[in-house]
Amino acid sequence: MQKLLFFFCCLCSALSLQGQGYNITVQLKGYTGGTVYLGHYMGKSTYVMDSAQLNQQGTAVLEGKETQPGGIYLIVLPGKQRFFEILLDKETTFSIIADTSDLIRKTEFKQSADNALFAAYNRYIAGMADQMDEVRRQLGAARTQLDTAKARAASEGIGKKLQQYRTDIIAKHPKTLLAAIFRAMREPEVPPMPKKADGSLDSTYPYRYYKAHYWDDVDLADGRLVRTPVLEARLGRYFNQLVAPVPDSVIAEADKLVARTKKDKESFKFMVWWLTQTYESSQIMGMDAVFVHVVEKYYVTNQAYWVNEEQKEKIISRAYTIAPNLIGQKAAQLVLQDTSGRRTSLYDIKSKYTVIVFWDPTCGHCITEVPKLDSAYKASWKKQGVTMLGVKTEGTKEEWSGFIRDKKLTGWIHAWDPGYTSNYRKFYDVYSTPVVYLLDANKKILAKRLGVEQLDGFLQREAGEAAKRTR
Structure with a gap:
């Protein structure tokens, strides 16, 4: 299923403001024609928003009736291979003389104190x-x-x-x-480590201080930072390096930051968008819970006013598809048929662990991964109390049974849903294959969408933790 990044285009278009407009005269020394472009940052990405033709003297006028939010903008040269940055804020009418032999050292600005400072x-x-x-x-x-x-x-x-x-x-x-x-x-300046009661230095202090003061100098209610690469870079570093990769921790930090943006519409929109696309597409297991939280808190409550009803419904629908199979939830019931046509039910399986594998005998990735899962199961998982439940998603019954026979996938419960009455694609978010879930004895989801090595490591850690609890 296609991710929801499409809605970023809606965010970009919603950021324009009605007002005095802009008028930027650009002279490019060394050019006698071609198209010059005006672009802008949106976080770390760049987008072209306007263009104008250069005359024989290498001059063009970029102008628009809508005032753009303040930020770092780009003058892109003909051919779109070179560009230089400018500032666009309160000064929206000015001129630029750029010598393309050295765009940094030989570019001059007139009627723009901000850009003279920037240059x-x-x-x-x-x-x-x-x-x-x-x-x-x-x-x-x-x-x-x-x-x-x-x-x-x-x-x-x-x-x-x-x-x-x-x-x-x-x-x-x-x-x-x-x-x-x-x-x-600006980075926080961390004071020297204090001593603990026993006289030793508190080695955790630098991390705790740095994290606590990370946002001190960042005005999250300044919408101009949205159209610079600075804000998104800081967000990425904060959540990747300073916040524990646990959904509850990420959600708490996310809500704190969103609350600090609410005085500025541009900042609020960008922050909610960044959290939405980052955690809807996160490769870290369990982080989809953050996406579901963001959607429930900001989209379901109609705070994400920049998306239209159709877009909002798609985003909400995606979240509600994910919600039933979050880590920690009880897995949805599966009532299926085995290879002999007999009824088989997920909740009838009495096992310490259940590994559900949604797979397709015609899928190239499945052809590679399913035998690996079987090898791991026979080598160690079976001894750990794992039951394998394989669910056919595509392919004919003959292809399915033939693959099971040829690859000697014995010891599994093999099943399918010929009438698709279980709605497993929705409840288990199966939009590609293979998809793997690990359940505990009570059918609570412990892990999902892991490869063989990752799942094996997870089970080994589970066994280790269980051994510690019995000591």
């Missing part, structure tokens, strides 16, 4: 890059530890100068978009 910063960065290249050369040529230490000290010095440059911008131009971006890029 000066980009030139400074370019100078820093030249210095860093020299430091890397020195590190590569280092003969002694002293040489290495000197080069590293030089690298740290360059980093400190760059941080000071940004700090000065924040102090001198606090209301500008550039200052907001630099504040959002």
Whole structure:
């Protein structure tokens, strides 16, 4: 089933605001024609939103009646192979003279103090890059530890100068978009580790302090940060590195951040969108619970006002398809027929564990994976109290029984649903094969959508935990 990323297009279109519009005159030295484009960031991704033809003097005017949200925008050169960044905020009418021989050092802005500031910063960065290249050369040529230490000290010095440059911008131009971006890029400074009662250093303190202060300098109610790559990068790092990969922990942190965006429509829309697409498509087992939570809290309650009714219903329908088979839920009943046409029921299986495999004898991936599952079952899972329930999803009965016979899939309960009365595709979210579920003795879902090695590791950990509990 196609993921719900399609609705990102709706988000982009909903972010335009009615107002004074924009008028940007662009002169590209070295060009006598072609199309120049205006693009923008949406998180880390970039999108083209407007275009204009260059005249013989290399000049074009990009203009629109709708005022765009503040952010980092892109001037994309003909051919779409090169671009340079600009700031678009309160100043929406200005001109640019760009020398394509050096877009960073030789681009000039008129009637835009914000972009003059931004251009000066980009030139400074370019100078820093030249210095860093020299430091890397020195590190590569280092003969002694002293040489290495000197080069590293030089690298740290360059980093400190760059941080000071940004700090000065924040102090001198606090209301500008550039200052907001630099504040959002600033990292928490962690104090020295305190001592615990026994006199040892508290080694967990740096992590706890860093996490607690991670968002201190990021104004999540500043919608201008949506159209920069900074906000999405920080979100990714926060949830991937600082938040425990447990649904309850992620949900709690997600709701806290969404609450901080509610004063700004652009920030709120982006935050809810990011959480929606990140956790609907997450490859981490169990994180679909976050997607279901976000949909129930923000879409079902009509807070996601930027999607129309059809789009909203698709998103809600997707969440409600996933909801019955979240980790920790009791698996839906399956009443099927075995290879002899006899009734077989999931809840009639009395076993410590049940592995359900939805598979298709004509599916290339199934042809590879199902025998691997059988090998693991016969090698160790059977001894651990596992019962295998294989459910045919596609292919003919003859293809199915032939595969079972040829691959010697003995010891399994093989079944199918010829009349599709169990509605297993909906209740188990089976839109591709193979799909594997691990259930406990009470048919509670312990794991799902794991490969053979992952499932084997999971069962081994389960056995280890059980052994600890009996000691």
